[in-house]
Amino acid sequence: MEAQQKPPAPKKKLRRRSLYQSVWRWHFYAGLIIMPFLIILAVTGGIYLFKPQIEAALYKDYYEVTPQTTVTTPSEQIDTVETIYPDAAVTSYRPSDSPDRSAEIGIQQDGTAFTVFVDPYTNVVLGKLEESYRLVNVIEKIHGELLMGTVGDRIVEWAACWALILLITGVYLGWPKSKTRIRGVLVPRLNKGKKLLARDMHVVPAFWISLGLLFLILTGLPWSGLWGNNFQALTTNAGIGYPPSVWVGDAPASDVKTKEIADVPWSAENLPVPVSANQQYAQLSVDDVVQIADEEGVKPGYNIMIPQTHDGVFTLSAFPPNARDEVTMHIDQYTGAVLADYRYDNYQLLGKIIAYGITIHKGTEFGIWNQIIGVIVCLGIVGIAVSGFILWLSRKPKGKLGSPKAPSDKVMKGVIAIIIILGIVFPLVGISIIIVWLFDRFVIPRVPALKRFFNA
Template sequence: MSSQTHPPESKKQLYAAIWRWHFYAGIIFAPFIIMLSVTGAIYLFKPQIENWIYQDYYYIQAGKQKISPSMQLGAVKKAYPQAKITSYKPSFEPNRTAEVGIQNGKQSLTVFVNPYNGKIVGKLNNEDRLMDKIEKLHGELMAGTIGDRLVELAACWAFILLITGLYLWWPREKNSLFGTIIPRLTKGTRTFWRDLHAVPAFWLSLFIVILILTGLPWSGLMGDWISKVATATNTGYPEYAFAWGPKPQSQIPTKDVTKVPWAAEQLPVPNSSSGVKTLSVEQVIHIADTRKVHPGYNIHFPEGEKGVYTISVSPDRPEDQATLHIDQYSGKVLADLRFKDYGPLAKAISIGIALHEGHYFGLLNQLLGLFTCIGLIVIAGSGLIMWWKRRPQGKLGAPTAPKNFKMTKWVSMIIIILGILFPLVGVSLLIVLLLDFLIIKRIPTLQQWVG
């Protein structure tokens, strides 16, 4: 006599409903997940890739005595007399060039200067940087706001796919390790692809969750929501970051001026006082060095009479991040924001971003990120292959919709919470529900094609 118990009909219907939702989401978002994983895997190794591609621009023979930063800027101005100098990154290693940002007509260029003799080593159009293109493809599909929303939607649904996938994977009527935590590679094609889809997802689930959640602060809607939460709860940048007291009159966020750490993106740019003579770049460097800003920082030059010098650096370890605003006339430090000043949420997000980009704990961080990206490609790819092999001829092959299915209170609550936490998911859920219940189920031909 068999002692095997069978799940009640309600659980079978819940399983069927979740499987159907998992299927729809997988078919739609698997291509996006694969693309994000490929571009993410490449971007993890940005330092190594750029050091190799631009080695002739980055590296020079170390000399004995560097010329002054003003002389370096003068060499650039001589080569580009019509250009406006916008930024300066001092050489931070004996064999590294200095980098000067200029606006030359409609082109934003980075000019690389030998700090020992002022010779221009080369220039790069900032729009032509390979890794910047990879970053735009990864973050917004090179499609601006629409692309950003699609990427955010795909990331949110990847999280839901993982949760629903783990529910479907969870062993119910078997105790075997094979097919649960060990893939069955010799049990036929269908079993092979099923296990290649499910088992790696279980092993990588924690890493996938971390990868998704640490990427969301960059997204448009979720990122803005997180930033507002940090501001409202005083867990972002503190008011005392402004060394001079009251908040500045300017409403321009620092991210609109130059690239800065996430926690400093919404830091308002203060205004400089009145004056006649602006600080020299040497004086700004002296302030940075006196305040022990981590080497590798970038100096953004003031924009207009009220503009300020902005010093920013985003090293591998977020604990070394710094963002300073300096009065261009008096040299007074108007704002000085460091990791120790961040609120709890800003600290957590800054560390999360470092983990996401693969530079928090060196090569091991990169390899773990790469392993997770490869795993996501295998999981999404095997899911698509599994569907392609099992789909009926001329049909989509969606799992059969459960009949007379009624959502329990906790399932309804989970859906509502997901819709609140991930606004785009809430909108997409509503659209899919309307399509499924108001259109697909009312058109027999379409219902038959869906399966």
């Protein structure tokens, strides 16, 4: 719109101006569509950062125990839980990781997962929580899948990828036009009128936050459902990422001596007495698994998943605040053999980078400063989204969207090429780009009202 009022510029300048317009258009499309999702992700993420503090405060009565001289064994604690909840199946055991902390026993009751907290000294059940209703789990579910399962997961992934496009196009748009003009990028111009202030309130924070946002997007994507899983599978298979079963891939199986399995229903708990066969291997007790963990040098703070099938394994896993302390260990349920032992040191380069990315993303790697910087970035993201919206409102002519006039096809190709590459690397972006492109190309030109509205 501004271009029309100016005298004809040299061709080169005109082309640059057109490119600028087309990037502006895409920045605007992307921004308007994903703004609500970015705000949701930033708010839930900002809260989730404080998971340790929130849970410690909420579940104080379940977490804290008074140290005493005698301790009961894990299997005694599991027996207690089985007695109190006779219709539940025990699925996991998490030993106490400090003298004043309770042990946690995971159970399945009518298809619902609960955690039961047990005082290891007195063997008394302190309480039971339904996993899916724990506050931070709900927040995590919103952050990861908007409480909509797979569909939500794809939407989040798609929004994160589009945020990447926003970031790239935003950097192009906000780049200082000359080296001396850092005001308006690094610092806002407060006394140059309302219009410039509205612009600077978007561009300046965006510049400062953009690195943090880029980091959060890149570290968050590896755990998305579609792109993340494919990426993890590719790196794991190529031997450059996480070992199998840490993220993707199956755990090894327990050695089932089939000829010795009696024709009885398999149960994770005590063996039924053999009626038809006279001998069979029994499952290791959780006490043995804890002993193995200790002998293998795994520090408490891990969770033991109890096998639920004939050939399942005990999986011992720890994802503590620091990436370098991570453990995933699979133990044969009949012999106690360590079938696989994957520590941080056993991750390949990309796996190590992703692991650090995740702990920093979650705000646990560098303690309180990690949380503070994380929450600043989250607040910044909300601010950018809101100020971007205000900026658009302040510039928007009545009855129009206010996007710059569409440039010629030729200039657009350059921008399209960059966006297509992103669309190929991130298929969900690619699909939505095609939809937007089809709309931009075939629908808008045919409907006069839309054409006016989009200024095409």
